[in-house]
Amino acid sequence: MEIFSQKFLIIFVIIIFLVILKARRKKPTNISEGRHITVIGKCLTTYLSKETPLICLLEEDKKFGEDFLYKEIPSLPHNETCKCLLKPIIHQGEDLFKKKEKQEPVYSSDIGDLKRTDARYYKYILICNHPEATEELIQKYEELAEVISVTPEIKKEIVEKLSQ
Numbered sequence: 001m002e003i004f005s006q007k008f009l010i011i012f013v014i015i016i017f018l019v020i021l022k023a024r025r026k027k028p029t030n031i032s033e034g035r036h037i038t039v040i041g042k043c044l045t046t047y048l049s050k051e052t053p054l055i056c057l058l059e060e061d062k063k064f065g066e067d068f069l070y071k072e073i074p075s076l077p078h079n080e081t082c083k084c085l086l087k088p089i090i091h092q093g094e095d096l097f098k099k100k101e102k103q104e105p106v107y108s109s110d111i112g113d114l115k116r117t118d119a120r121y122y123k124y125i126l127i128c129n130h131p132e133a134t135e136e137l138i139q140k141y142e143e144l145a146e147v148i149s150v151t152p153e154i155k156k157e158i159v160e161k162l163s164q
Contacts, residue, residue, distance in 0.1 A: 039091040041065025042073055046084045048109035048122055050162065054132045056084050057123055063089060111161050114154075121148045122158055129162055 043063050046056040055078045064073045064086075076084050107119035114122060124145035128138050 037092070039065075039067045039089070041068045041089045042086040043089050044074070044084055044086055045107070046082075048107065048114070048119060048126060050110070050126065050129075051081065052083065052126065053079055053081055054127065054130045055079070056082055057127050057130065059084070060123055061120075065089070111157050117148055118150055118154050121145055121150045121154070124148070125158055125162070 041063050042065060043061065044059050046052055046060045048057075048060070059074065059078075062070055064070045073086065076082060076086065078084060104116060106113045107116065108114075109119065109122060111122070124141040127133055127141045128145065133141075
């Protein structure tokens with residue numbers, strides 16, 4: 001049989017066609033490729049109020065653990081009026097890279113439960129008005145608070161709470 005004969009070319013084309021069909025019929029596996037990533041740590045949360053110690057306000061919402069900026073988990077309580085909690089954080093690789101709607105966390109405070117941006121604004125204002133805050137801290141957190149957009153109702157509620 002010659003290499004360029006008509007029979008050889010027909011058999012060759014049929015074999016290639018069958019290989020392509022077989023390859024297309026393979027079902028993909030559900031196992032994701034690459035390494036499976038798990039991020040484990042702890043998040044420090046506290047109750048936001050005028051009585052919250054400055055150290056608690058400064059460390060509120062910081063994440064601690066091997067995979068985070070802050071490696072060492074602080075010892076709690078910070079002092080006798082500390083109400084901080086360390087909540088566990090576990091992120092799977094699939095959760096990190098898939099566009100999945102996450103439930104927004106709720107932050108507890110003396111003006112009620114707050115959304116993340118409202119809680120951050122309230123925290124910054126509390127730090128600015130804390131009696132132990134230095135001038136540098138006050139200036140830094142005033143600038144940070146100015147950048148956050150919150151509703152006028154939340155601002156009014158915070159001002160009312162701080163003036164009591």
